[in-house]
Amino acid sequence: MRFAVDTGGTFTDLVIEDAEGHLNIYKSPTTPSDPVQGILDAFAVAAEERGVLREDLLASGSMLFHGTTRGLNAVLTGNVARTALVATEGHPDMLLLREGGRTDIFNQRRAYPEPYVPRSLTFEVAERVDAQGAVVTRLTEDSVRALADQLRAAGAEAVAVCLLWSIVNPEHELLVGRILHEELPDVPVTLSHQLNPALREYRRASSAAIDASLKPLMTTYIAGCRARLAEAGFDGRLLMMTSSGGALDAAAVAEAPIHSLNSGPSMAPVAGRFFSSQDAESDMAIVADTGGTSYDVSVVRDGRIPWTRESWIGQPFIGNMTGFPSVDVRSVGAGGGSLAYVDAGGMLHVGPESASAVPGPACYGRGGDRPTMTDACLVLGYLDPDYFLGGRSRLDLDAATTAIEVHVAEPLGISVHEAAAAIWELATEHMVGAIEEITSHQGIDASRAVLVGGGGAAGFNTVAIGRRLSCPEVIVPLMGPALSASGALISELARGFEVNGKTSSDAFDHAKVEAVVEDLTARCREFIDDAGDDTLASSVEFAMEARYPSQVWTLQVPVDVEDTRTEDGVARLVEAFHAAHRETFAVADDNSPIEIESWHARASCRLSDPETPDLPPGDGKARTRQVFLAGSGWATAAVWRLDDVPINEPQPGPALVETATTAILVDDGATFMRRPTGTLHVVPGLPPERSPKNGEN
Incomplete structure (x- = not known):
């Protein structure tokens, strides 16, 4: 028996799949101050309707999928950890400058938005890596230990690290992470190149800051949820739903809670x-x-x-x-x-x-x-x-x-x-x-x-x-x-991986791309191997993030990795991009080469074979009720129960x-x-x- 729980703003939804694949819905009011209690209440409703004890129902479950707005609500209300940002010296304003755009362009009274991490909690370190990954200014261990003292004095409860070009050479971010773990073992740290190796600094810094700020809260919530479910009788596998439309084990989400937003x-x-x-x-x-x-x-x-x-x-x-x-x-x-x-x-x-x-x-x-x-x-x-x-x-x-x-x-x-x-x-x-x-x-x-x-x-x-x-x-x-x-x-069960591997279709670097594909394949294989015995089948899908030369924004396009290995295949990659660009923007430059910024892979493990129910025919009987219809007033409507x-x-x-x-x-x-x-x-x-x-x- 498998369970799925979605904690909404008004109701907590529980769906139960029994051994025959039949699905049933149960709803109970959400308890905003204690979401886990709302989950247990939904199980109590289900147990009552099924004529069993709640602990027996929970004990019969092998797997529980949990979707929650706990992290999202925390970010919206500001109830997150006191988070510090570590940036490259001279670049502390990534979160302040953000990306351009206004929704109310003529409103001159609107205040400029505050950065997610205030400048008072933004710290700079003397280091620099260039766009090719070469170290221009080397980061020293002593400077990082001094940084740890500053973070301790500032009362930082979580730390996000986003250094320039760490996606090309992560050496300095890894050094910061290692020393902070030694000096501040109880303070969670998020390294931007590990979490979100995207090209744009604001997005990378923002995701790292949000993730770090949620770690204390979500670690406590997930541990508490697991403990209370176990106390109530559930000893199966707890999976958390993710923003990418898949599921991850609860422990993996606790390590990177941005997945749950x-x-x-x-x-x-x-x-x-x-x-x-x-x-x-x-x-x-x-x-x-x-x-x-x-x-x-x-x-x-x-x-x-x-x-x-x-x-x-x-x-x-x-x-x-x-x-x-x-x-x-x-x-x-x-x-x-x-x-x-x-x-x-x-x-x-x-x-x-x-x-x-x-x-x-x-x-x-x-x-x-x-x-x-x-x-x-x-x-x-x-x-x-x-x-x-x-x-x-x-x-x-x-x-x-x-x-x-x-x-x-x-x-x-x-x-x-x-x-x-x-x-x-x-x-x-x-x-x-x-x-x-x-x-x-x-x-x-x-x-x-x-x-x-x-x-x-x-x-x-x-x-x-x-x-x-x-x-x-x-x-x-x-x-x-x-x-x-x-x-x-x-x-x-699914997770995405990304590796920066810039190249162009008219000067395609087959060796670089082959190394990137091997790296992504190894990561996906490791994820699939760790998925557990519940997996029925697995798959890996690849995509490229590309653009026309001199374009600012990129498009993500699904690809066959075999096409990266031959010249004819590269031509098919270009055609796939033209088609995606035409579908998105209704125009394409069919004679232009393309630039590829990064490569993506998504590993997926199928956990079930969904089945649709085969219901008996209805008896065709309906009642009537007076209803008020907008624009036409009172009318007599047939009232059916769906089964009828x-x-x-x-x-x-x-x-x-x-x-x-x-x-x-x-x-x-x-x-x-x-x-x-x-x-x-x-x-x-x-x-x-x-x-x-x-x-x-």
Whole structure:
């Protein structure tokens, strides 16, 4: 039996895979002050429903995948270790100068962002290595021991080291790491060339600083999580989800906690890719994960999950860039728990502030008195107050109505139901905007993509979003309400490696590249050999990071390493880059050579063979309920339990399809059916502005 846990801002999702490969979802409110307690509470819910003791359930597990926002929240709130940065003499401002860019170019009152590590905790060492790796100024041991004294006096709790050109010659960074380990054995140190051997100093310094700052916190959290799970009965393998869409053993994440920053959101495209391949016809999928706090969007094309080095913690250019390869997921503050309010100018807002797990939406009855999108959907009739979480929790309709009336309806001078519909519409627009941003920036036509809806709040407006984007099909998988957690069970044990190996296609250095490939292959083989007996199969994928001459930015392009060994192969590398450049920017210079900056390898170990369930046919019985639809008012909607929807038989909207963990609104004009796998497949129809007028064909 295997478990996957995703600790979200509002709910902790638990997915259990039994010995026959069957999956079940369980949800429990997150405990922000003690996330591990939220995990244990989710297991208690699962144990009760299964009719077993919690300790017996935990003892039956061989593996537990854990995704957490613990590190991300710590960085956002500043609750990290007191971290020092060690830089080359004369270059202490890498984090201060950062990279250019402004989101609000005409706002002259915005303060310049503070560096992640203040100048008061930035220390310089007399050393210099040039771009070819030659030592220009040699670093001495005495100077590093003097540095250790300064760090001790400054009260540094963690240290990041980023020296110029350490990615070419790491000798000096290794010396700093060795002596600091001797002098300050209890202070964790991150060396930039080991963590993130990227060319750009800001990104390398930023990733090293963030990683070092998280080590004390995440080491304590992971050790505590492991101990409490063991105390509760679990003695299996604890794996942590990573930002790159894979999993690593908990001990490896404790050593490099930056891997865990966006571990939860990165799993949604992994699951979305799998489910869209099973139940949709398009080779392009827009994966949207709607949680209680955020709406996370990613795009999967041709079965490939997108990657980026430009992941920001906080607002772009104002926050801090991780500089670390991660799954490209964009988020907006629009979820089931997003708070709605009217400002002093009479403008309605939904999000980004969230009611979170405590106190939660007003309808949860936990002390919240401000309206959220969940409250709006309850008032509109989209939720059954007696069937929330399968009936384990009853929603308070009166509290939701009062919250919307006081905070939205009265300030706007409209009825409660019109106010609730306005909240729903505005949240939907935020979500559409998030998708349009990520698709238009990549030259993607959303009308060719399937929209995969995930997250507990996905059902409220996923069909409406698909209609607005002209998507030909929308799917909500059976495991969609816990999309990230189910993605964890589908994911692989994986780690990426990078080596700087600059060369060009018109003067290709075969010897240098061969040495780089051998180095990467050896690292991948070592990772695979250490993966353990759970591995069913393994693979290694290679990529190059390249550009046209004189370009500033690079593109990462998958490659066959055999192509690095012959002239004909090099020509294929060039063609692959032209194709990737054309796909990304709609233009390519087919007659230009390319420059290759670095080489990448990703080792993956498959831990399971995902299976889709084969469910029995539904009985075809539906109830009805009055619902308030934005733009058209009250309507009678068919209300189905998902298990009762007939397989492969189209049904008309308006309708609601309910499960214990979500409720899916199917708009008027849309049709839906249940696939044998349990996935709800919807044809959303044309958006209102494209619908034929009366009398038109």
